[in-house]
Amino acid sequence: MKKIRKPKFFLFAICLFLTVAFLFPYGLISAEQPEEDWVAYPMHIDPLSEGTSHPHGLEPDQIRTAYNLPSEGGAGTIIAIVDAYDTPNVLNDFNSFSHEYNLPDNNTGNLIVYKMPGTIETDTGWGQETCLDVEWAHAIAPNATIILVEAVDNQGHSLYDAVDFASSIPDVVAVSMSWGGPEYDHEVYRDNHFIAPGVVFFAASGDNKTAVYPATSPNVVAVGGTKLTFNEDGTFASETGWSLSGGGPSLYENSPDYQKEYGLTNPMRCVPDVSYNADPNSGVSVCYNGSWYIIGGTSAGAPQWAAIHALGLTSTNNNLYQKAKSAYSSYFRDITSGSNDYDATPGYDYVTGLGSPLAFKFGTSFEVSPTSGPGNGTITLRGTGFTAQGSVNISYLNPINSTWKPIINDLQTVTENFIYTLTAPELAQNNVEGDSSALFDNIIFSAQDNNTSRSYNSTTPYMEMRRGLSQIGNATAQGIFGNNTDLSTILFVQNADLIPVSGKWFNPGLVSLWWDTTSLGTTAADENGFFNTTIQVPQTTAGSHCLKVYDDTTVFSLNLTRLPTLINDYVEGWHTSDFTINLTPDYNVNETFYRINDGQIQNITTNDQPTITIEGKNITIEYWSSWNPYGQETLELLHCTLSGIQLDKTAPTGSVTADPTTEVPEITLSLSATDATSGIFQMRFSNDNSTWSDWEPYTTSKTWNLQGADGQKTVIVQFKDNAGLVSPNSCIVTLQSLQPMSSPTPTSTETPSFTPTETPLPTSPTQIPPPTQTGYPKSSPEPTNILEPTLSPLQTINPSPNDSQTSEPPAVPEIPTFIFIAIALSILTIAIIQVKKKIKN
Numbered sequence: 105m106k107k108i109r110k111p112k113f114f115l116f117a118i119c120l121f122l123t124v125a126f127l128f129p130y131g132l133i134s135a136e137q138p139e140e141d142w143v144a145y146p147m148h149i150d151p152l153s154e155g156t157s158h159p160h161g162l163e164p165d166q167i168r169t170a171y172n173l174p175s176e177g178g179a180g181t182i183i184a185i186v187d188a189y190d191t192p193n194v195l196n197d198f199n200s201f202s203h204e205y206n207l208p209d210n211n212t213g214n215l216i217v218y219k220m221p222g223t224i225e226t227d228t229g230w231g232q233e234t235c236l237d238v239e240w241a242h243a244i245a246p247n248a249t250i251i252l253v254e255a256v257d258n259q260g261h262s263l264y265d266a267v268d269f270a271s272s273i274p275d276v277v278a279v280s281m282s283w284g285g286p287e288y289d290h291e292v293y294r295d296n297h298f299i300a301p302g303v304v305f306f307a308a309s310g311d312n313k314t315a316v317y318p319a320t321s322p323n324v325v326a327v328g329g330t331k332l333t334f335n336e337d338g339t340f341a342s343e344t345g346w347s348l349s350g351g352g353p354s355l356y357e358n359s360p361d362y363q364k365e366y367g368l369t370n371p372m373r374c375v376p377d378v379s380y381n382a383d384p385n386s387g388v389s390v391c392y393n394g395s396w397y398i399i400g401g402t403s404a405g406a407p408q409w410a411a412i413h414a415l416g417l418t419s420t421n422n423n424l425y426q427k428a429k430s431a432y433s434s435y436f437r438d439i440t441s442g443s444n445d446y447d448a449t450p451g452y453d454y455v456t457g458l459g460s461p462l463a464f465k466f467g468t469s470f471e472v473s474p475t476s477g478p479g480n481g482t483i484t485l486r487g488t489g490f491t492a493q494g495s496v497n498i499s500y501l502n503p504i505n506s507t508w509k510p511i512i513n514d515l516q517t518v519t520e521n522f523i524y525t526l527t528a529p530e531l532a533q534n535n536v537e538g539d540s541s542a543l544f545d546n547i548i549f550s551a552q553d554n555n556t557s558r559s560y561n562s563t564t565p566y567m568e569m570r571r572g573l574s575q576i577g578n579a580t581a582q583g584i585f586g587n588n589t590d591l592s593t594i595l596f597v598q599n600a601d602l603i604p605v606s607g608k609w610f611n612p613g614l615v616s617l618w619w620d621t622t623s624l625g626t627t628a629a630d631e632n633g634f635f636n637t638t639i640q641v642p643q644t645t646a647g648s649h650c651l652k653v654y655d656d657t658t659v660f661s662l663n664l665t666r667l668p669t670l671i672n673d674y675v676e677g678w679h680t681s682d683f684t685i686n687l688t689p690d691y692n693v694n695e696t697f698y699r700i701n702d703g704q705i706q707n708i709t710t711n712d713q714p715t716i717t718i719e720g721k722n723i724t725i726e727y728w729s730s731w732n733p734y735g736q737e738t739l740e741l742l743h744c745t746l747s748g749i750q751l752d753k754t755a756p757t758g759s760v761t762a763d764p765t766t767e768v769p770e771i772t773l774s775l776s777a778t779d780a781t782s783g784i785f786q787m788r789f790s791n792d793n794s795t796w797s798d799w800e801p802y803t804t805s806k807t808w809n810l811q812g813a814d815g816q817k818t819v820i821v822q823f824k825d826n827a828g829l830v831s832p833n834s835c836i837v838t839l840q841s842l843q844p845m846s847s848p849t850p851t852s853t854e855t856p857s858f859t860p861t862e863t864p865l866p867t868s869p870t871q872i873p874p875p876t877q878t879g880y881p882k883s884s885p886e887p888t889n890i891l892e893p894t895l896s897p898l899q900t901i902n903p904s905p906n907d908s909q910t911s912e913p914p915a916v917p918e919i920p921t922f923i924f925i926a927i928a929l930s931i932l933t934i935a936i937i938q939v940k941k942k943i944k945n
Contacts, residue, residue, distance in 0.1 A: 777802060
């Protein structure tokens with residue numbers, strides 16, 4: 105049979121089909137991907153108020169101070185800003201902004217506008233975005249050239265075309281994109297728009313908490329949002345994560361190498377990378393169409409990070425993550441508070457990324473750690489990027505009198521980095537009177553490089569916290585109790601009470617506590633100035649007293665009140681009759697009140713002392729006093745509760761039953777007893793109401809022995825409840841013992857005489873007639889007490905001559921069992937022999 109060969113082209117077609125099916129999802133068979141309908145929107149928050157004639161948001165100097173940025177720089181670099189639609193007045197607004205803040209205006213050609221080919225319309229939202237971008241990139245890098253590239257519209261392809269053009273401009277070092285939109289499945293095919301030699305791309309991470317594109321592209325530095333706060337004098341205070349900062353893992357982009365090497369474990373690209381001020385509540389001033397607005401959003405951070413890159417040419421993702429891994433605190437302010445559904449945490453997080461910038465070149469910096477603590481706490485100053493083989497002078501700014509105080513001069517710098525450890529200046533400040541938020545004083549440290557004469561302030565000030573108490577007794581501060589806080593109307597203690605005391609930010613070391621002029625001992629405050637101890641209230645009079653806390657520098661005072669004490673004389677346990685509980689104050693009070701079982705309020709003056717008359721096992725008395733110790737209004741003192749009072753005046757009820765008659769002394773008693781108040785405890789028994797058994801636990805059944813001769817008996821049982829009350833119960837049982845049966849006495853009679861009769865022998869055993877018994881009644885039973893003689897096998901009984909009974913025939917002897925066995929074996933042997941013969945034959 106001839107084999108049929110399949111055509112080779114058929115196998116080729118199958119391979120081709122599988123190859124296409126495999127490569128199609130990866131876009132390897134087409135240079136062109138389908139165009140998606142993707143639209144971007146600006147990443148700024150609309151102004152919170154109408155435009156004004158003068159700026160009223162944050163100013164460039166405040167931002168520079170917060171991020172330790174220089175007031176000039178960027179010469180010879182170009183920053184490209186890509187936005188959608190046309191902003192006709194952008195040049196005028198740029199100049200107004202520059203004049204307001206003493207920046208170079210456009211007479212030097214700092215701003216160049218390029219419109220992408222096509223018809224470009226205007227849009228207010230995009231116009232405000234554009235002015236925000238160009239003005240604040242200019243504020244951070246005043247000497248850089250800014251080229252604004254206006255896309256025809258906000259369609260994805262229009263913006264990508266504008267990006268491609270911007271990155272192709274000679275000498276462009278950064279492209280800023282303060283726009284974006286939801287992630288989409290084809291975004292990975294657009295990432296190549298953000299690759300250009302020598303150009304770093306910056307994008308706002310979004311203002312709606314979620315990750316957006318193009319910030320999720322691994323080729324882009326994604327900028328998240330924070331909120332800056334400043335002191336009343338305009339100096340920087342703190343920075344927290346912004347609640348709307350876009351962040352989280354990408355839906356489609358894989359984790360880039362720089363994030364893996366840093367230590368992020370999420371398999372997807374994580375945003376943001378860095379952060380910057382974005383909250384509109386700490387928004388910046390923007391000039392748009394001749395008016396001034398306060399604008400926020402992550403779009404404010406993207407152009408400023410692009411400008412920071414222009415200042416130092418160091419802000420690539422690879423460089424940022426490497427610097428964060430090698431010397432994090434030298435380059436980034438770690439934002440550890442704030443949330444956008446994710447929480448800001450130490451190190452990288454989905455709210456602020458690596459953090460906000462501390463130095464534009466990520467080189468020279470001056471830090472203090474920790475950044476908060478008590479006076480005289482140990483702190484460390486770290487300098488990075490100073491002149492090697494040189495020296496520095498270190499000083500601090502006293503915020504109390506605004507004077508600079510030297511710490512050390514001519515500290516030698518062997519390398520470009522140095523570390524100096526000291527105790528924090530002691531400003532001797534306590535938290536203010538009352539329960540308020542913890543207060544602090546910002547101490548700014550400065551290091552002057554003596555070789556360059558340039559001074560660097562600490563990136564964050566040292567927050568020297570003011571002393572206070574967080575808890576005393578049962579009073580816990582919402583914030584912190586400050587010096588001279590009067591708690592005498594709310595904090596009450598008694599003699600010998602043990603009360604906790606917790607303090608914050610005292611001088612590290614021993615702290616002593618005093619009650620008025622009585623020492624209560626010492627305790628230790630840790631390196632952060634925290635202590636937690638327990639003091640015992642001394643024997644003292646009722647009224648206001650002063651608790652004092654001493655450290656090496658200050659005296660901290662707080663007032664509280666020692667209350668009169670109401671003493672009750674209740675004796676615990678069950679009471680079986682009405683009784684009185686006496687409430688006695690140890691100090692004069694206005695009146696003492698009480699109520700029993702939440703009943704009517706009564707007072708001792710009118711109603712006498714409380715008397716317990718109602719039975720119960722958990723009676724309560726609530727009692728208190730009124731008092732006016734300060735000659736002002738009468739205070740109702742703390743209520744006390746005495747619970748578990750027990751009164752049982754009623755003996756238990758019960759019963760005992762048994763069978764009314766018994767033949768034996770041992771009987772079973774059925775028992776039943778109840779006590780509604782204290783409950784049944786024990787029981788005992790007696791036959792004579794005099795001699796009693798031991799008390800035993802109550803049960804419902806009892807085995808008991810009657811005593812004495814037969815007759816009527818009374819069994820008595822006593823039930824005792826838990827209060828000790830006893831009730832007797834009894835039942836009557838008749839004992840009638842079982843009498844033994846008597847044996848009959850035999851009567852002597854003459855022996856009857858029998859005449860023997862000759863009986864012919866039977867011809868066969870079956871014909872032997874039964875013997876006929878004569879001389880006795882047929883049905884008379886044999887007496888049970890007469891023993892029959894036992895005869896041996898050899899004995900025979902010969903009837904006496906007088907017997908009239910004929911003798912029985914001899915019995916047929918029984919064939920022994922072994923004879924039957926022998927016969928059976930013989931038959932079996934014969935059968936076997938016969939079988940063998942047959943087999944032979």
